Amino acid sequence: MYRTKFGERTPTTFLVALKPSLHFLKKMLNDKSILITGGTGSLGSELTRTILTKWPNVKRLVIYSRDEQKQFRMAQEYPPDQYRAIRFFIGDVRDRERLERAFSGIDYVVHAAAMKHVHIAEYNPDECVKTNVGGAENVIEACLKMGVQRVVALSTDKACAPINLYGATKLTSDKLFVAANNIRGKQDIRFSVVRYGNVMGSNGSVIPFFLNKKRTGKLPITDPEMTRFNISLQDGVKMVLHALEHAWGGEILVPKIPSYRILDLAKAIGPECEHPIIGIRPGEKVHEEMITPSDSFTTHDLGEYYVILPQTPRWELPDYIRHFNATPVARGFRYNSGENERFLSTLEIRESIRQHVDPTFEA
Template identity: 40%
Template sequence: MFGNQTILVTGGTGSWGYELVRQLLTFNPKEIRIFSRNESNQFTMKQEFDSNPKLHFIIGDIREKDALIEACQGVDYIFHLAALKHVPVCEDHPLEALKTNVTGTQNVIDAAIICNVNRVIYISTDKASNPSNFYGLSKAMGERLIIHANTLNTKTRFVCIRGGNVLGTNGSVIHVFKKQIQEKGQIGITDPEMTRFFLTLEDAIQLVFKATFESLGGEIFVMKMPTCKILDLAYVLIEASDKNNIDIYTLGIRPGEKIHEILLSEYESKNTIAYDNEYFVILPSIHIEGLKEHYSRYELINLINYNSSKELMTKDEIKEMLKKGRFI
């Protein structure tokens, strides 16, 4: 699908961007454009990919529509990763989050339509489902904009992919815990009952590609992801460190945080089909030509919601997941 194609990745210098670009290169694309506002990260990424001639780095901000339109000339696919992602930052600076996560997403939509891009893939988050913080709210608004774009007079198709936490991304709890073990001899967790969805970055990108290939446009593909208790994750990392007398203390929940995340809300479950062993698909409440007919052979799910407190991994399973991700 990506052979000899031109691909734009917004926010492409983050952890997702590195792995996405690495895997995209295996498809032999014509060009990959990495669009971000971080000059230092672009310089580092260019070096790490040995100045690959297929990679073209563009300094720009998704808040600037004209810059996006220029970057989208001749583009076939857009992977929209750029966002303000940290919950506390978005709580403290909601207007900045709005400008990037909502207005910026609309700019991506407008630029894609103007430039006749084939497909736009929007990477969303479990925090967009029944949001309790501004980050989740802004990503939920982005989802709605992406879905609605499929009703416009354009051949460009837009699809959302919603996942949970990905192991090892920037600011990941794994990096935080490992640093605390080495430097402080203790780990701070927000709440001993807290649970989260987790997936390795490599697996997450494979699921992104699958949804890219198989989506029609207008639906939300929801990754099925293993869940674990954060306290158990801490215990496994402590055990793997071979350090003794590591204390665990409770910090308390930060503003906007949930004890358990949901990838699929009670409201959304009423319009969600069981697609396969790797995905649920949420169908939109608005009419998009041919979409419900396309999924008519699938059964609606028999779930109230998809909650991170259910079917938790054992410590041995967490250990295997961390080994697979090369974190221990």
């Protein structure tokens, strides 16, 4: 037995009440108000395009970020006479009052704002904590205060067994969003997290860096054994929408995605280039992780995704397993980029770059 805003319910009646809301995406996002923090970033921009294409009658789509120049450039893509739903809201996730004003009347929030460059966070730790941890707290409190219904926070593979400050702050953020479900009271709000690896073509990632450095004839390699997970922007957006639709509150969703070897990536982009070894930068791992053996005790296989379930859910675990046909993973299971079952070949990497980053790319 547990309580919702409708009062005390049994597991069966809870599922009956839950089903209509779980299918709101099938009823479209039309007539809903959505806000994306960090909305001018790579994933926020792709999510914006997807929403405005698939749900042209969305009531409001608010792009919340602190970079006015990025907002100005993004606004050129969406002239107001054609895209009347989009709004641009200057603000920082460090500013709770500004968040509360922006969240007024908002139904769904996607939290994509973060300070994400590992080496910059190592050099400016206090700034990273203020944005990634303090900002997460502010988003949660503003969502609770303003009556938001669904919240999806973006995470990273670096939050799994972190060795750098960026990863540590994102792990803290993940914990805050998962635990937020325990303080929602009777409000109809669900917080969930999506965790994934390197996003192809995202700002500051290795693929655009290599594409830009190719003309110099040298592609610097930090470590020849290094591997990374790989996901496209489109698949990242798909995962966010999946969480908005299906999350019950407290889950950390992890996609089943391929890895690549950094040397294979370099050879795919610049086969004639030199590949000097420059050494691992501060805070870097050779292989990234998304699920550790310690996580395996609460991790389930959903088919397309893994899910790390909360240790104190607001719902009954057997109901969740039955509803999603979830299968517990083996104890000690781990998911890291170096031991992945699927690695991209150089030919597959090139095709992915053409498909997801630069259609004109030629090795």
